[in-house]
Amino acid sequence: MFQRTIIVTAFAGLAATTAMAQTAVPFALDWKFEGPAAPYFVAIDKGYFADKGLEVEITEGAGSLDAIPKIATGAFPVGFADINSVIKFLDQNPGAPVTGIMMIYDKPPFAVIGRKSLGITDDPKSLEGKVLGAPPPDGAWAQFPIFAAENELDMSSITVEPVGFPTREPMLAEGNVASITGFSFTSYLNAARLGVPEDDLVTLLMSDHGVDLYGNAIIVNTDYAAENPDVIKGFLEAVAMGWKDAIADPSAAVESLMERNPAADAELETRRLQLSIDANVATEAAMAGFGLIDEDRMASAVEQIKLTYEFTNEPDVASYFTEDYLPEAGFPLE
Structure with a gap:
C-alpha cells in the first residue's frame, strides 16, 4: 500500500x-x-x-x-x-x-458489514452459508472468532475469503462477498461511497453482539x-x-x-x-x-x-x- x-x-x-x-x-x-x-x-x-x-x-x-x-x-x-x-x-x-x-x-469499532440484498441481516446467524471477506491483518478479523463463539456461528458453513484492504469494500460492492470485516466507521462509508445503497448495508457491531473488549x-x-x-x-x-x-x-x-x-x-x-x-x-x-x-x-x-x-x-x-x-x-x- x-x-x-x-x-x-x-x-x-x-x-x-x-x-x-x-x-x-x-x-x-x-x-x-x-x-x-x-x-x-x-x-x-x-x-x-x-x-x-x-x-x-x-x-x-x-x-x-x-x-x-x-x-x-x-x-x-x-x-x-x-x-x-x-x-x-x-x-x-x-x-x-x-x-x-x-x-x-x-467501545471498539470491530464490525461485520454486509448487504441485505446478499442475505445479510442484523442477525449474526445470517453470515452462515455466505462468503465473508477478511483482510488477515484486520483488527476486526482478529476478534471475529470471539464474535463467532459468542453467537454460536457454524464456521464450517462460512467461506472466509482473505482479501486485501484496498479490495475489501470493492468486493462487497461488486457482490463477490456478502460481508466483510472492518471498522464500522471505515468499511460502511467506503462501501457506500462505492455505490452500495446505504439501505442495503447492515452493520453488525461486535460489541452489540457479545464482544466485550x-x-x-x-x-x-x-x-x-x-x-x-x-x-x-x-x-x-x-x-x-x-x-x-x-x-x-x-x-x-x-x-x-x-x-x-x-x-x-x-x-x-x-x-x-x-x-x-x-x-x-x-x-x-x-x-x-x-x-x-x-x-x-x-x-x-x-x-x-x-x-x-x-x-x-x-x-x-x-x-x-x-x-x-x-x-x-x-x-x-x-
Whole structure:
C-alpha cells in the first residue's frame, strides 16, 4: 500500500534569549489519514504538541496490528493499535517493551458489514452459508472468532475469503462477498461511497453482539517511556486536547486532516469522524475520564479472549496497560 509520512514541525515558544530544543516523537497510526486521525493533526496545528516541546511525525499504518512491532522494536516510541492484539503479542513475545497507555476507542469499532440484498441481516446467524471477506491483518478479523463463539456461528458453513484492504469494500460492492470485516466507521462509508445503497448495508457491531473488549489505544515502547516520562505525559495531554476539540467541532478538525490528505472527501471524512466519536470515543465512561480503563472490564476482556485464544503464558493484566502517564481522573472531554 502507498504509505505517506507527514512531518510537521511545531515551533515551540522562544525563551528570553534562546530557543528551546524540541523532542522528536514519531507516531505510528493504525491506518490511513481518514477522519478519526484528524484529532492528532489538530494537536499539531493548534500547537498542543509544540507547547509540550514536541516535534511530531505522523506515519500512516496498514491495519490495527501494524504499529505493534514498530513500537516493540523501538522503531517508533508511540503508536496507535488494537489493545487486544497487543495482549496476544505480549503472550507470544514475553517481556516485549510495549504496553497500552491511553484508551481511545472505549467501545471498539470491530464490525461485520454486509448487504441485505446478499442475505445479510442484523442477525449474526445470517453470515452462515455466505462468503465473508477478511483482510488477515484486520483488527476486526482478529476478534471475529470471539464474535463467532459468542453467537454460536457454524464456521464450517462460512467461506472466509482473505482479501486485501484496498479490495475489501470493492468486493462487497461488486457482490463477490456478502460481508466483510472492518471498522464500522471505515468499511460502511467506503462501501457506500462505492455505490452500495446505504439501505442495503447492515452493520453488525461486535460489541452489540457479545464482544466485550476495548478497542484501539495509544501504545508506547516501555523502555522509551521509562527514560522520557515527561515526553509521554506531554504527548498524551496534547492528544487529549486534540480529541476534545474534534468532539466539539468535527468539521473544523477535518480541515486539519484535509491539509495532509487533499484528495479526501471532506464531507465523508467529517461523517467518519463523527461516527467514531458517537460510537467509539465519547462513551459515558470516556466522558467521565478520557484515556482510562476499568480494571475489572480489562480482566473480563482477557477472559473473553481465552474463548478463542490459548495463552502460552499466564495472562498478566498489569502488563497490557498502565495509567502511569495519565492524570488520576483521566482527561476532560467537555
